[in-house]
Amino acid sequence: MNPARLPVGARVKYYRRRNGNRSQAAVAGLCGITERYLQQIEAGTKIPSARVLSRLASELGVPVAALLAEEPVEHRPAPLTAAPTVARALMGCGMERDEAPLGTAELRERVNQAWRIWQSSRTRFSEAADILPDLIYDVEVAVRFHRTGSDAAERRELLQVAADLYGLLRSYCRRAGRLDLSLMVADRAIRAAEGADDPVRIAAAKWNLGHVLLSHDDPGGVDEAKDVALSAVKQLRQAPTTTESKAVEGALELVAVVSDARRHRWWEARQRLEQRAAPLARQVGEGNVQWTVFGPTNVEMHAMSIEMLAGEAAEGLRVADQIDTSRLPSRERQFTFGLELARCHDLRREDAAVLVHLLDLEEIAPEDLARSALARSMILDLHRRVRPTFRRQVTGLAQRLQLV
Numbered sequence: 001m002n003p004a005r006l007p008v009g010a011r012v013k014y015y016r017r018r019n020g021n022r023s024q025a026a027v028a029g030l031c032g033i034t035e036r037y038l039q040q041i042e043a044g045t046k047i048p049s050a051r052v053l054s055r056l057a058s059e060l061g062v063p064v065a066a067l068l069a070e071e072p073v074e075h076r077p078a079p080l081t082a083a084p085t086v087a088r089a090l091m092g093c094g095m096e097r098d099e100a101p102l103g104t105a106e107l108r109e110r111v112n113q114a115w116r117i118w119q120s121s122r123t124r125f126s127e128a129a130d131i132l133p134d135l136i137y138d139v140e141v142a143v144r145f146h147r148t149g150s151d152a153a154e155r156r157e158l159l160q161v162a163a164d165l166y167g168l169l170r171s172y173c174r175r176a177g178r179l180d181l182s183l184m185v186a187d188r189a190i191r192a193a194e195g196a197d198d199p200v201r202i203a204a205a206k207w208n209l210g211h212v213l214l215s216h217d218d219p220g221g222v223d224e225a226k227d228v229a230l231s232a233v234k235q236l237r238q239a240p241t242t243t244e245s246k247a248v249e250g251a252l253e254l255v256a257v258v259s260d261a262r263r264h265r266w267w268e269a270r271q272r273l274e275q276r277a278a279p280l281a282r283q284v285g286e287g288n289v290q291w292t293v294f295g296p297t298n299v300e301m302h303a304m305s306i307e308m309l310a311g312e313a314a315e316g317l318r319v320a321d322q323i324d325t326s327r328l329p330s331r332e333r334q335f336t337f338g339l340e341l342a343r344c345h346d347l348r349r350e351d352a353a354v355l356v357h358l359l360d361l362e363e364i365a366p367e368d369l370a371r372s373a374l375a376r377s378m379i380l381d382l383h384r385r386v387r388p389t390f391r392r393q394v395t396g397l398a399q400r401l402q403l404v
Contacts (some may be wrong), residue, residue, distance in 0.1 A: 008053070011067050015060040022264060026311035029347045031055040031382075059311075061219070061264075083129035083176075089136040089171070101142035110135055111165045115291050118168055119330040126365040128172050129206055139165050143192075144298040145150045159196035163189050163205055167291065170208040171332075175371060176214050182212045188231035199239035202250045206232035211232055219263060226259035247289035250280035254294070259311045269306050273299065293330045297323060301337050308340050312316060313347035320344065337363040339375055346378050354382055355390055358397060368375035370401050379403060 008323050016027055022354040028038040033052060040046035041056075048056065057067050114135060117127050143162050146155045165187035173182035188210040193201035206228055211223035236249055253276040260269035277299050286295035300323045307316035320341050325334045342357035359381060361369050379398050386394045398404040 005045055008047065008067055009042045009044040012038075012048075012060070015062050015066065016042075017358050019167055022310065023267075025134065027056070027059055028311075028313040029313055030059045030281045030309070032347070034180050069388035071182065083132075085133040085362070086169075086172070087132040087178070087181060090185065092140075099141065101145040104142070104154060104161065107135075107139055107142060107158070108161050108164075111139070111168070113163055113169055115164070118171065119288075119291065119293075119332060121331070122365055123367055124175065124331070124369070125172075129321075132169070133164065135171070155195060156196045156198075157264060159192045160198055160201060163196060163198070164191035164291075166192060167204060167208050174212060175332075175368070178370070179212065179215055181210075184217070186212050189265075199236055200242075200244050200248055200290065202247070203232045203236040203252060204292065206235075207248065207251050207255060207292060210252070210259075214258055214262065215254065222262045226256045229255035242286050243287075244289045244390060245349070246280050247284045247287055247294045248292060250284065252275050253277040253280065253291075255299070257302055258305070260308045260312060264310075266306065266310050267292070270303075273302055273306065276370040277302070288329045293328060293333050297325065297327055297331065301325075301333065301340075302345075304337075305340055308344050308347075313344040316340070316344040331365055332368065335361060335368045338364060339372060342378060343374065346381070351382060353388055354378060355386075355393060355397075358382075359393070362397065362400075375400065376403060 005140075012017075014024060018023070019258070023083040024042070032037075032055065033053065037046060041048050041052075043373060046121050053067055060067075062213070074159075085298050092126055101228045110131075111269045114131055115130065117131070118124050121127050138345045139158075143158050146158055157378055167183045170182050170189060173185060186205065189205035189208055190202065193205045210225040210229045210232075213221045213228065216222070231254050236252075239245060253272060257269050257273050257277060278296075281294065281299045283294045284295065286297060295371065300319065304316050304319040304323065307313070307319060320337075322339065325337050328334055336360045338357055342354050343355035345357065358375065359370070361375065378390060379394070383394050383398050383404060395404065
């Protein structure tokens with residue numbers, strides 16, 4: 001079948017079936033229209049507006065031109081917010097200073113403290129921008145100093161510290177919109193972990209790389225994330241089995257789950273979650289090995305994510321009702337859960353609930369809210385359609401984020 005020769009409605013139907021074979025109800029929900037309206041569009045009895053057509057194209061993973069010969073609608077992206085001082089430190093600026101290296105124990109504690117701030121602080125971006133440049137410099141100076149030294153144990157510990165720091169930087173750069181830097185530090189984390197000959201850290205570094213690849217819009221990158229994760233699982237299983245290795249293996253399985261869901265392979269995503277990730281989570285319990293926050297709660301959150309991505313908002317909300325995020329050590333994961341919960345309500349056009357959750361997210365992590373493309377999109381859509389009853393609160397939120 002040649003989709004170029006089909007009318008608009010038939011093209012929508014063609015791509016809906018080709019890209020995941022999703023139900024009309026799921027696609028309609030994600031696009032903010034009724035199932036009946038989508039049925040009429042596909043049957044050719046209704047012509048979609050440019051706005052609805054843009055939403056359909058975005059959800060079906062094709063350009064608008066694939067459905068109709070017109071330019072894609074531009075969306076306002078989230079700002080690039082990586083601190084220039086962090087970027088400069090990663091590029092080696094300032095490394096010409098000649099200072100004695102700090103001790104491994106001190107550096108390890110500083111990296112661990114940076115991770116605690118990153119996972120728990122409301123203002124984690126601002127605090128990270130203050131502490132990361134000097135930390136990058138001090139860790140890299142120590143690694144270079146011991147690179148040719150005779151103390152193999154000291155060098156190995158420093159490389160472990162470096163791998164942990166680069167893992168944090170991967171998350172910081174990715175959340176700040178600098179995928180180029182995120183990919184660079186993910187590669188550095190792998191190299192440091194391999195230099196330390198630490199199987200768990202190598203696997204965790206591959207987990208970091210998987211998340212960078214998941215952040216790309218390119219479907220090829222999303223598929224590569226799964227390949228990287230499953231290759232790391234295979235490699236990790238060759239090492240001695242420990243609680244830590246099982247936890248990181250579970251985190252890698254979740255990368256594969258997200259990849260399947262992002263590629264609209266709903267059955268595969270649910271099956272992998274239930275048969276691979278969930279049993280590992282039950283074995284290791286709640287934890288934060290290598291800062292992955294892997295455990296039963298994180299697995300349940302991914303179950304909700306699958307339903308949200310599939311447009312099954314009612315099922316997503318049902319799953320969410322069983323999740324208690326207060327047990328999580330990561331504010332970031334709590335934010336992600338709240339954002340996806342808001343999205344499920346958004347799919348059902350339950351504007352009051354969307355507003356409540358967005359305001360809650362502003363309290364939990366205001367800097368994350370300002371940097372989230374999904375949150376910004378929901379707020380703008382809510383601002384356009386909200387009832388007068390809630391307009392003042394929505395306008396205030398949009399103004400605080402400088403969206404209007």
